[in-house]
Amino acid sequence: MSGSPSESRVRTYTGPAGGWGSAKSVTEILVREQLPVRGANLLRHQNKPEGYMCVSCAWAKPAKTHPLEFCENGAKATAWEVTSRRADRSFFDAHTLTELESWRDHDLEEQGRLTHPMKWDAATDKYVPVPWEQAFVEVGQELRALAPEQVDLYTSGRASLETSYMYQLFARMYGSNNLPDSSNMCHESSSVALPESIGASVGTAILSDFENTDCIFYIAQNVGTSSPRMLHDLQDAVDRGAKIVTFNMLRERGLERFVNPQSPTQMLTGSETTISSDYYQVRNGGDIAALFGVCKALIEADDALKASSVSQVAGEDDKPADPGNAAMVAFAASMAAADKKHVLDHDFIKEHTTGFEEFAITARRHPWAELESISGLTRGQMTEAAATYAKSNAVLTIYGMGLTQHLMGVQNVHMVVNLALLRGNIGKPGANICAVRGHSNVQGQRTVGITEKPGLAPLDKLAELYGFEPPRWTGRSTVETCEAIIDGSSRAFVSLGGNFLKAIPETEAVEAAWRKLRLTVQIATKLNRSHVLHGEVAYLLPCLGRIEVDQQASGPQSVSMESSIAYFHGSRGKTKPASPELLSEPAIVAGIAKATLGETRVPWDQWVGDYGTVRDAIEATYPETFRDFNKRLFQPGGFPRPLPARERKWVTSSGKANFITPDRLFPHLSTSGRTEVLHLATLRSNDQFNTTIYGYSDRFRGVDGTRKVVFMNREDIAAMGLTNGVSVDLTTAIEEETARKVIGFRVVEYNIPKGSCGAYFPETNPLFPLEHHDAKSKTPSYKLLPILITPSSELPHD
Structure with missing residues (x-):
């Protein structure tokens, strides 16, 4: 078995996503599952027009396929499925x-x-x-x-x-009607939020949007592990000159650098594609605050242009030397210099939306200091992202379970839609919302009736x-x-x-x-x-x-x-x-x-x-x-499910797309006044898909031979009196007393915001109480849980 626990080690990975590392990983699993020839032959048919759909992720099958239309994780899923073992x-x-x-x-x-x-x-x-x-x-x-x-009939996503x-x-x-399914645990927040906002239960994006967009906002999804075939679409967009602005808690290699295994030039020369033009590391649970900050910057810059005075953007509490305010002034000035009369798409807002004024008033009133504190981003960073957004004609917004598996998952998705509506970035070529689903048919099962909601x-x-x-x-x-x-x-x-x-x-x-x-x-x-x-x-x-x-x-x-x-x-x-x-x-x-x-x-x-x-x-x-x-x-490329929102027809109670203002920026968490808690997010390695563990190697994060690790910020490690590599226990911290604990995890110093930490799913699932979920969608909050980290008497082990 590759990467057995007895061989566990942690080291820095300096390579890109894809490349020779991906090719080697595919070869290894085909050999391990005794499929060196049969497996390779099968992979030629994966996601091809007359072949089989991948049993792993649900990313789209294009009409014009690549010579090899599979990724590293898709190859692992196929090898795992057709193994010679019995x-x-x-x-x-x-x-x-x-x-x-x-x-x-x-x-x-x-x-x-x-x-x-x-x-x-x-x-x-x-x-x-x-x-x-x-x-x-x-x-x-x-x-x-x-x-x-008395009977429950469950359905997984395949x-x-x-x-x-x-x-x-x-x-x-x-x-x-007891039909629970895996969607309840992943994108149920989307299934609740999107109908309220735009009258569709799924995202509106299609593959051609990648060809027409000039900017992608990529939020809380790890493409290199969860949907690697999308890297082809991201790479093509970058090659055309589109910018990719990423908001994500961790630095993920697939969102940084990519070598296309199907490009002889890149494979032979080692040349890489830089995926993200800007990368903003959001503190765990800070997504609403970060996106609200971008919206606030857009609205205030628009206010300044309407007032025909860039200086109007400065608030009474702002100091002249405030770099965030300087960024705002520069943003508004750049729009004025380009002879822009508005930052927002007021025609779209008037014709197609409701709720804008309430949303805008709330955004104007939110203090920048609060947005910075919760999001972990500076005012300058949020303004910088807003400027990129405003200067783009068509923005494609992509998000994943890093937004949906939260106590405020529904409101997270509402905020994604709010940002899109400000500049009419729904229902036009290159401008839509892409909710990246996990398992290969979890979305389709809902379409044909797998739902507990009559x-x-x-x-x-x-x-x-x-x-x-x-x-x-x-x-x-x-x-x-x-x-x-x-x-x-x-x-x-x-x-x-x-x-x-x-x-x-x-x-x-x-x-x-x-x-x-x-x-x-x-x-x-x-x-x-x-x-x-x-x-x-x-x-x-x-x-x-x-x-x-x-x-x-x-x-x-x-x-x-x-x-x-x-x-x-x-x-x-x-x-x-x-x-x-x-x-x-x-x-x-x-x-x-x-x-x-x-x-x-x-x-x-x-x-x-x-x-x-x-x-x-x-x-x-x-x-x-x-x-x-x-x-x-x-039909090559498949055939589309009718979605009126793609045509700017809104099947909502108002008959329009709805700005929905969040009632707060961060969830109420009862931690009994403890100040030493960290906010845990569960993660997947690039050697797993959902609960299926293919092996014990997370190449992109440099972890091999173990899954019992906790990724922490250097300052948090020092503040707790710990050291890199030490063994610790993780304990749920949302109650005065709790028996929810997992033991023997190894501390790994990582590039993660202070106050946040990450560990693998499902190893940390025992920490999550059933009641710790979004109130409307009931999606478990696997991406946000306050925990305590203490020295362990157990050595790190699996």
């Missing part, structure tokens, strides 16, 4: 589940692909083979014995549109098509499902993929209660912790992966998914299944549905035999969104 009958014969509980998740998944349907045997504490039909019948019996309100549609239909015909599902249409009365009550989100598991009101958990127990907060309490569930059903490709912990009755049902040929009655099948930019794409498997015993996800969902529901009007068998008929059903349910679904499935 967790077969002999493996489960040799290991009890009690033993497997002590294994690390990496080691569980490294056993390889699951090969047979299994049932937990209490007498031996092992998974034992069970015939498919028997598994379906027994699961159906268990579900019929429970009230639908299931296809076809499977997701069938799954949500089964849940509702069963009588449950108002977001076409219940009347489903009732008409399938002759049943859907439940109308609000189901449980992921956080609420965790609460229900703990208090015992949830009795069964059916999971369509994912590693729920590793992804959630309040890990220890949920794991303890998990064992009291009556039923756990896991549909999966590889083994993880959510499988080795189990209910009283437990099934492990292995499915085909997206990359495998899915042969059904009508022939090889195709599936579909939605990308981050709301385009739908087809995907065809290209390799032999890992086992002849595997069933497809649609076949498993149909088998459980038939065994549970009995006779219905749903043609489950026909759907399994021909996924095109499922797509016809999706089109019948959502005729505007999926017009000519089957005909357009493999």
